Amino acid sequence: MTANILFAATANRWAEYETPLSEALREAGVAFDLRTDFPPDEVDYIVYAPNSEVQDFKPYTRLKAVLNLWAGVEDVVFNPTLSVPLARMVDHGLTQGMVEWVTGHVLRHHLGMDAHILGQDGQWRTEVPPLAQDRRVTILGLGELGRACADSLARLGFPVSGWSRSAKSLPDVTTYHGDDGLAEALSRADILVLLLPDTPDTTDLVNADRLAQMPEGAVLINPGRGTLIDDTALIEALDSGRLGHATLDVFRTEPLLPVHPFWAHPKVTVTPHIASATRADSASRVIAENVRRGEAGEPLLHLVNRDLGY
Structure with missing residues (x-):
């Protein structure tokens, strides 16, 4: 038939x-x-x-x-x-693409690459980054993509925590779940990666209160969904120094409007929804x-x- x-x-x-x-x-x-x-x-x-x-x-x-x-x-x-x-x-192609993009940007922020790539101004910068074992990474969302990224980063030596709505167990990853576990997961996020789906429960999940639970100067990386973040709260956290940088691949409106403040913000990196395809x-x-x-x-x-x- x-x-x-x-x-x-x-x-x-x-x-x-x-x-x-x-x-x-x-x-x-x-x-x-x-x-x-x-x-x-x-x-x-x-x-x-x-x-x-x-x-x-x-x-x-x-x-x-x-x-x-x-x-x-x-x-x-x-x-x-x-x-x-x-x-x-x-x-497989979609998953591998996401793993490569997330791993690349985690390493970029971990190693402080921007200071050398963008700071070609004659200054001899001798700051040495910590080893991966001393930089904590938290991933919100432990579906297919989140699990694959967590595994890649853990194999590089990062202490990886993961959070999901329901309980999950992953080798070499400290897992949290539910509302009670979210605050603990965020408190361990020197680098936070968002890989949650877009649902009514995840809209504006990363708001001012949640950003305040992260370590001062932490980095946020979002290849998940634009609706996960309260944009106004994110800019305020960057301006205050609560967050050190945000690398964003997804947005509420795409393409991102040319007048959006993300484009000109010195602590924001915009990529055009290319983390994975x-x-x-x-x-x-x-x-x-x-x-x-x-x-x-x-x-x-x-x-x-x-x-x-x-």
């Missing part, structure tokens, strides 16, 4: 995915018809980007699952017309495996908990 697969994303994504996704489906042994324009009542699976034109799922009466192209599902998970399983993207080759294999599973009656991978929002 042929699986009818609708690719619902922007035109540039179709050009990027058509060939590798078709090849991955064939390698997975799936009989398929992959298009961008099926009649809704003939669609079995939707390969989905939340910014596509498909926003009402009711006409897709034989739909078996929606397979998200992105790791984040906040723009689709609460859609009231979506009643079938939703799978988020968990992809879905790679078509590896992501196509994840999608193909889920279609194969769906057709074989096996459990789908990376299903979203609709109540939690991730």
Whole structure:
């Protein structure tokens, strides 16, 4: 039986995915018809980007699952017309990209690289950074990306703490959970990395009170979601010296508006949402495996908990 697969994303994504996704489906042994324009009542699976034109799922009466192209599902998970399983993207390329970006920026701040890269002014700066074992890193969010980053940093010798809503256990990582554990995790954050999803519970999680719980002069790194931080509180903490620097890859409005104060702030580094991205080759294999599973009656991978929002 042929699986009818609708690719619902922007035109540039179709050009990027058509060939590798078709090849991955064939390698997975799936009989398929992959298009961008099926009649809704003939669609079995939707390969989905939340910014596509498909926003009402009711006409897709034989739909078996929606397979998200992105790791984040906040723009689709609460859609009231979506009643079938939703799978988020968990992809080796996406995970490895995040590990490399986070590790690079943690090392940048740990080693004080900016003073040498940006400070070419004739001054012979002899300050020696501490070893990794003396710089504490805390990661908020211990999902797939958070766990991978925590493992990478722990293997470099950093004392790594991690926080999540529910209890989790990781080798070589001190873990905390719940409201009581958050304050303790923040108190250990010489460098804080945010890798939480965007949910109603995480909006403005890092506010003035939480920033005050961090060590003075700490660094904040956010490749997670722009909504995690109260922007006004962050700028105030930087201006007061409570925080030493913020490196931000995600923002409430993207692209970040040219007039936003982050651009000109001397203690803020802006990167344009490049910490990690879905790679078509590896992501196509994840999608193909889920279609194969769906057709074989096996459990789908990376299903979203609709109540939690991730």
